Amino acid sequence: MVAVARTLGAPVALALGAGAGAVLVTQNGINVNLRVLVLKDPFLTALASFAVGWVAVILAAVVHRPRCDGASLRKAPWYAYTGGVLGPVYVVAANVASPRLGFASYQLLATLGQLVASLIADARGFLILPKRRPTPWRIAALCVLAGGAVLSIDPEFSDLTWYEGLGFGSLAFAAGTIFPVQACVNAVMAQHLKTALRGAVVSFTGGVLILGILAGISVAGRGGLVPDGSASEWWLWFGGLCGAYIVSANCAAVPIVGTASYSTVFIAAQLAAALLFDAIGAFNFTPLAPTPRRAVGAVLSIGAAAAYTLGAPPRKWLCCWRREPR
Numbered sequence: 001m002v003a004v005a006r007t008l009g010a011p012v013a014l015a016l017g018a019g020a021g022a023v024l025v026t027q028n029g030i031n032v033n034l035r036v037l038v039l040k041d042p043f044l045t046a047l048a049s050f051a052v053g054w055v056a057v058i059l060a061a062v063v064h065r066p067r068c069d070g071a072s073l074r075k076a077p078w079y080a081y082t083g084g085v086l087g088p089v090y091v092v093a094a095n096v097a098s099p100r101l102g103f104a105s106y107q108l109l110a111t112l113g114q115l116v117a118s119l120i121a122d123a124r125g126f127l128i129l130p131k132r133r134p135t136p137w138r139i140a141a142l143c144v145l146a147g148g149a150v151l152s153i154d155p156e157f158s159d160l161t162w163y164e165g166l167g168f169g170s171l172a173f174a175a176g177t178i179f180p181v182q183a184c185v186n187a188v189m190a191q192h193l194k195t196a197l198r199g200a201v202v203s204f205t206g207g208v209l210i211l212g213i214l215a216g217i218s219v220a221g222r223g224g225l226v227p228d229g230s231a232s233e234w235w236l237w238f239g240g241l242c243g244a245y246i247v248s249a250n251c252a253a254v255p256i257v258g259t260a261s262y263s264t265v266f267i268a269a270q271l272a273a274a275l276l277f278d279a280i281g282a283f284n285f286t287p288l289a290p291t292p293r294r295a296v297g298a299v300l301s302i303g304a305a306a307a308y309t310l311g312a313p314p315r316k317w318l319c320c321w322r323r324e325p326r
Contacts, residue, residue, distance in 0.1 A: 013253035017262045020249040021269025025103055027242035028094045029283030034236045035095050036284075043218045046091040047211040052240025053247075054204040060248050061197040072192055073202070079127075080189040083199070084206015086182040087243075088214075093175035097168045100160060101153075102288050103274035106172045108149040108301050111267055113176025115142055115308050127184040128191075137312040145304035151297025196251040204243075260309045267305040271298055 027049070035045040098106040119138060125131035153165075160168065182203070190199035254262050275298045281287030288294075 010257050013256040014261065014265050016249040016253045017257070017265040018269040020246045020253075021266040021271075022273040023242045023245050024270055025107060025273040025277060027239045027246075028098045028103070028106070029277065029285070030235060030239035030242065031091065031095050032099050032285075033283050034239065036099070038236060041215065041218050041222070042092050042095045043211060043215040045095055046088050047208065047215045048237060049091055049239040049243065050088065050204060050207045050211055052238060053243035054201075054208050054240070056241055056244030057197065057200050057204050057247055060244060061195070061201050064195065064197050076189055076192040080185060080192065081202065081206060083182050083185040083189065083203035084208075085210060086178045086185070087203060087207045088211045090175045090178045090182075093171050097171045097175070099285065100164070100168045101172060103277040103282070103285065104271070104288070104294065104298065105149070105153045105169075107270050107274035108145070108152050108297070109169050109172035110176030111270065111301070111305060112142070112145050112149055113173035114179045114267075115145065115176075115305065116173075117177035118180040121180050121184065126181075128187050129184060135312065138308050141304045141308035145301050145308070148297040148299075148301030148304060151300070152294050197248070200247045200251075260311065263309040264306045267309070268302045271302050271305070 031045055031049050034048060035042055039045045039048065094106070094110075101109070119134050119142065120126075121129055122132040123134055186196070186199045186203050189202055190196040193199050193202070250262075275290060275294070277283070277285065278288040279290045290298075
């Protein structure tokens with residue numbers, strides 16, 4: 001994938017980013033069905049997803065085969081290993097919250113959390129990031145995105161009480177904050193291992209080990225593993241491939257088009273896919289019609305996410321709107 005993206009250039013890189021955004025929403029749907037129809041446990045479901053993704057990322061790292069000169073796992077700082085803790089948290093949170101909120105509402109709140117955490121990480125110069133003060137433009141974009149998230153929630157559809165809605169909404173927001181933190185942590189590991197794919201292997205390995213322990217405790221607490229074998233669709237077991245694709249797309253596309261452009265198409269594709277999946281009732285979710293209110297919320301959110309990641313337009317563009325003196 002990396003070689004193909006470099007050969008064909010920016011259009012393919014942006015297509016990979018858009019595909020990664022849609023695949024992230026698809027992964028949520030697959031994992032929710034695996035939990036509801038077969039495994040009956042969020043930790044066991046996350047373990048199954050991570051295990052498949054772990055194998056796929058290892059294969060991708062082996063096929064990639066860049067030079068290993070100077071690579072050292074022992075020299076990596078302790079916090080570089082915490083990426084394996086953060087990934088499982090997102091998967092479990094998505095399994096729990098997205099069925100109650102719907103695809104679009106969950107994804108909008110997670111995106112809001114992602115951008116808020118990015119703003120704070122930039123302001124603090126977190127790990128590898130240079131310090132960048134929050135701009136009025138980005139703060140305004142976050143406010144618009146928050147408004148779009150509120151509009152996307154249909155109070156007549158949801159059977160949640162206000163405190164349940166607040167709880168699941170807060171969980172979705174918190175899950176979104178994981179992305180920028182994990183990206184920085186994995187980037188530190190990638191610096192020591194010389195490629196992002198090798199860093200992802202370490203992260204997935206940690207996730208599999210942690211989820212294996214949590215799943216064992218959860219299954220033991222329920223008195224043993226009693227999976228439901230009535231659902232035998234093959235795709236239920238391949239949510240982990242979605243995660244492997246997202247990691248590979250990040251590695252291939254970001255160096256070509258840059259973080260801002262990649263993030264814009266990635267987030268826009270997430271929100272568009274979530275709205276579509278809600279409308280058609282994908283993955284056995286209850287269909288949620290795209291009402292004018294929800295459509296406006298989605299459009300506002302996509303525009304706000306693009307404005308946040310791309311930044312304020314250059315002043316010379318704004319000058320075009322000013323009337324020239326005669």
